[in-house]
Amino acid sequence: MPDDSDQWWKEGVLYQIYPRSFADSDGDGVGDLRGVIDRLDHLAWLGVDGIWLNPLTTSPDADWGYDVSDYTAVQPVLGTLADVDELIAAAGERKIKVLLDLVPNHTSIEHPWFVESRSSRANPKRDWYVWADPKPDGSPPNNWQSSFGGSTWTLDEATGQYYLHNFLAEQPDLNWWNEEVRDEFDRILRFWFDRGVAGFRIDVVHMVVKDALLRDNPPATDDDHWMVQLTGQRQVYNGNRPEVHDVIRRWRAVADSYDPPRILVGETHVFDTDAMLSFYGAGDELNLAFNFLLLHARFEADALRKIVETTLAAIPGDSWPVWTGGNHDMYRFPSRWADGDPAKTRCALMMLLTLPGSVFLYYGDELGMPDTEVAKDRLEDPVGKRLYPVYGRDPERTPMPWSPGPGGGFTAPGVEPWLPLGNIAACNVQDQRRDPDSVLSLCRDLIALRAAVPDLRAGRYTLQAADGGVWAWRRGDRIVVALNVGDAPAGVEVGHGMVRISTRRDRDGERVAGSLKLEPGEGAIVWLDEPPS
Ligand code: NOJ
Numbered sequence: 067m068p069d070d071s072d073q074w075w076k077e078g079v080l081y082q083i084y085p086r087s088f089a090d091s092d093g094d095g096v097g098d099l100r101g102v103i104d105r106l107d108h109l110a111w112l113g114v115d116g117i118w119l120n121p122l123t124t125s126p127d128a129d130w131g132y133d134v135s136d137y138t139a140v141q142p143v144l145g146t147l148a149d150v151d152e153l154i155a156a157a158g159e160r161k162i163k164v165l166l167d168l169v170p171n172h173t174s175i176e177h178p179w180f181v182e183s184r185s186s187r188a189n190p191k192r193d194w195y196v197w198a199d200p201k202p203d204g205s206p207p208n209n210w211q212s213s214f215g216g217s218t219w220t221l222d223e224a225t226g227q228y229y230l231h232n233f234l235a236e237q238p239d240l241n242w243w244n245e246e247v248r249d250e251f252d253r254i255l256r257f258w259f260d261r262g263v264a265g266f267r268i269d270v271v272h273m274v275v276k277d278a279l280l281r282d283n284p285p286a287t288d289d290d291h292w293m294v295q296l297t298g299q300r301q302v303y304n305g306n307r308p309e310v311h312d313v314i315r316r317w318r319a320v321a322d323s324y325d326p327p328r329i330l331v332g333e334t335h336v337f338d339t340d341a342m343l344s345f346y347g348a349g350d351e352l353n354l355a356f357n358f359l360l361l362h363a364r365f366e367a368d369a370l371r372k373i374v375e376t377t378l379a380a381i382p383g384d385s386w387p388v389w390t391g392g393n394h395d396m397y398r399f400p401s402r403w404a405d406g407d408p409a410k411t412r413c414a415l416m417m418l419l420t421l422p423g424s425v426f427l428y429y430g431d432e433l434g435m436p437d438t439e440v441a442k443d444r445l446e447d448p449v450g451k452r453l454y455p456v457y458g459r460d461p462e463r464t465p466m467p468w469s470p471g472p473g474g475g476f477t478a479p480g481v482e483p484w485l486p487l488g489n490i491a492a493c494n495v496q497d498q499r500r501d502p503d504s505v506l507s508l509c510r511d512l513i514a515l516r517a518a519v520p521d522l523r524a525g526r527y528t529l530q531a532a533d534g535g536v537w538a539w540r541r542g543d544r545i546v547v548a549l550n551v552g553d554a555p556a557g558v559e560v561g562h563g564m565v566r567i568s569t570r571r572d573r574d575g576e577r578v579a580g581s582l583k584l585e586p587g588e589g590a591i592v593w594l595d596e597p598p599s
Contacts, residue, residue: 072326074163075265075353076386077523078115079419079513080426084394085119085144086130086484087465088429093478097465099145103156105468108495110160112432112506113513117157118165118267118331120394122150126176128236129448131167132269133174137254154262163264165331170251171270172237180238187225196230196241197222198280209282210304211297214449218304232273232304234448242275242313255320255328265321265329271345271352272334273305274313291337293362306336311344314351329353331388337362339376346385354388354424361396365403365410367537367551371529374421378527387423391415391431398430398462401437408434409587412508412569413549416589417537419512420547422527427509429466433498434505437461438488446485464488469496503571511567515591521545522591532558536584543597550584557583563594 089101099122109117121131124139131141140147154164173180182191198207198219206219206228219228220235230239240247255266283299294300314330321328334345334355345355359373377387391399391414404410411434418425440460445451450458465483467490468475474490477483498506516522525542532538535552538560545566548558558581565576568590578592 074115075329075424077516078424079113079516080116080118080165080424081109081112081114082118082390082393082426082428083120084429084463085122087463087476089466089468089475090477090481090483093481094143095477095481095483096143097476098143099140099149099153103149103153106153106156106160106162109162112510113517114162114427116163116165116264118426119167121167121169123169126174126236128174128234130446132169133172133176133234133237134169135174135177138257151261158262164262165265165267165329166258166263167269168251168255168266169269170240170242171274172231172233172239175236175238183238184222184225184229187227193244194241194247195238196276197225197227198230199227208280208303209299210301211283211299213297213301215452230276230304232270239276240274242310243278248313248316252316252320255317259321259324259328263328265331265353267331267333268317268352269333270305270335271314271332272310272336272341273301275307275310276305277303277307291359291362293337293358306341311347311351314345315347318347318350318352332356334358339373339380343377343380343382343385346382348382349384354386356388356390356426360389361392365399365414365551367535367549370417370551371537374527375529378422387421388426389418389421389423390426390428391418392428392462393426394428394463395459396462398428398435398437400434401461404587406436407587408505409569409585410551412505413551413587413589415505415509416512416547416567416569416591417549419509419516420522420541420591422525422541428462432506432509433467433493433495435467435488435493438464438486440464440486444486460485467494470494508567508569508571515567519545530558530560532556535586540598544594546592546594547589548582548584548592549589550586553586555583555585557581560592561594561598562596563592566591566593 086097088097089105090097091100122140122144123134124136124141125131125133157164179191179194182189183195206217210218212218214233218230221228231237281303283303286295330352331354332345332352334342335358336342342355345352363369399414400411403414438461447459450460464485465476465487470491472479474487498504521542528540530538533556535556536550536558538548538558540546546560550556560582563578565573
């Protein structure tokens with residue numbers, strides 16, 4: 067494993083846990099912190115270096131924890147502050163660091179700050195949120211559209227002004243031009259860092275600062291990424307303001323004042339490489355910025371390669387990329403990228419674990435867990451309820467399948483989990499642990515190889531010419547990764563060497579002399595006998 071140095075997050079493997087869905091220790095159908103503690107041995111066995119937990123703080127759960135009502139208290143259904151302390155200590159014993167989720171863009175509508183803020187125009191907390199007068203005809207102050215649909219503005223009848231919410235009306239946006247808000251979040255960061263939290267994933271970090279003049283967003287154009295076109299407008303004024311960098315630098319200074327320094331990982335949900343990379347600053351902003359271009363890419367050799375190479379070519383100085391195949395807002399990659407094809411699922415895991423940069427796995431990725439269909443009457447995601455059956459986030463949030471029996475090892479037998487279990491007979495930890503050919507065994511072996519071979523963690527990336535459909539690259543001098551992402555057999559010239567891990571496993575240890583042929587969806591890591599001349 068990467069060592070205890072300040073740089074652990076660069077070469078390590080991080081793992082995202084959706085706490086409500088990981089492991090339920092008390093049989094109420096909802097995952098909790100004690101459940102995570104109970105399952106740390108699985109993560110240590112897998113070879114994980116750090117975990118990121120989705121929000122643990124108190125919330126009325128309009129958006130499952132992303133509507134915070136107290137930033138320093140733990141949501142009772144998940145556990146207590148003492149459980150967080152115990153989790154950090156127990157993870158630390160296994161050399162696993164703990165990252166939490168920070169939600170600075172907005173609070174819950176029930177947060178006492180907002181309750182005060184809306185109580186009167188003269189309240190000292192009024193300016194902690196973004197309030198604006200209606201237009202003369204009573205309509206919202208501008209044209210901003212919420213990422214969850216509809217206007218970003220809701221009228222507060224009692225005080226006659228609109229408040230801003232880039233997401234649900236239950237998630238009012240904080241006013242980051244206000245110095246007291248900034249000071250308060252410095253305190254929140256320190257509260258958790260002092261308890262031993264290794265860093266934060268920061269929710270919608272690019273959106274935090276809004277245009278001071280509240281100017282209208284321009285319309286999206288045909289040239290924009292399809293994700294931008296979805297809202298019909300470019301979000302250049304209700305977020306993505308240049309002043310957000312001051313805020314991030316301020317957080318980074320707090321994180322860097324700790325020994326070892328804490329890290330900041332941003333949900334930089336932007337669709338332009340330069341914009342994404344700007345969040346690294348001059349090495350004084352985010353440590354890692356999630357790459358949503360890759361997440362939203364088609365699983366095709368050229369599409370993936372271009373995104374990775376554009377990122378690597380443009381990433382500033384000492385900054386470090388990060389890759390992930392999914393999260394709690396995206397359909398799972400075995401469904402989204404691989405469309406249920408087990409070979410492509412394995413190929414995608416090999417890609418994620420061998421690209422230059424950090425990697426985040428989402429719980430269940432190690433099993434090749436696909437999306438779970440969630441019936442209309444079981445939906446829990448507010449967006450899924452609005453947009454059913456077109457889109458929703460419940461399919462990727464269903465419980466971790468630990469074993470094939472009743473309750474799936476997630477909850478007690480006979481208890482109905484908060485979201486339905488998927489096909490646990492086909493996909494569970496217990497069975498896959500026993501099977502050397504399973505996705506879980508492949509994933510663990512890939513992580514172990516990455517830990518053992520410095521070039522797989524930090525070696526330079528060099529593209530290797532290959533047949534269409536194949537994406538192949540060298541890491542350092544002697545490792546070649548070749549993935550046939552296409553739908554026909556294809557090959558790549560690699561020289562002489564040996565297959566260290568193949569996604570099929572029956573080729574592990576096979577000698578290669580010249581060309582390596584790959585079936586559709588097959589990937590291989592080849593150790594060259596000699597560096598190419
Ligand atoms: C991004 C989070 O990942 C998502 O789950 C949430 O709904 C929005 N931000 C709003 O907080």
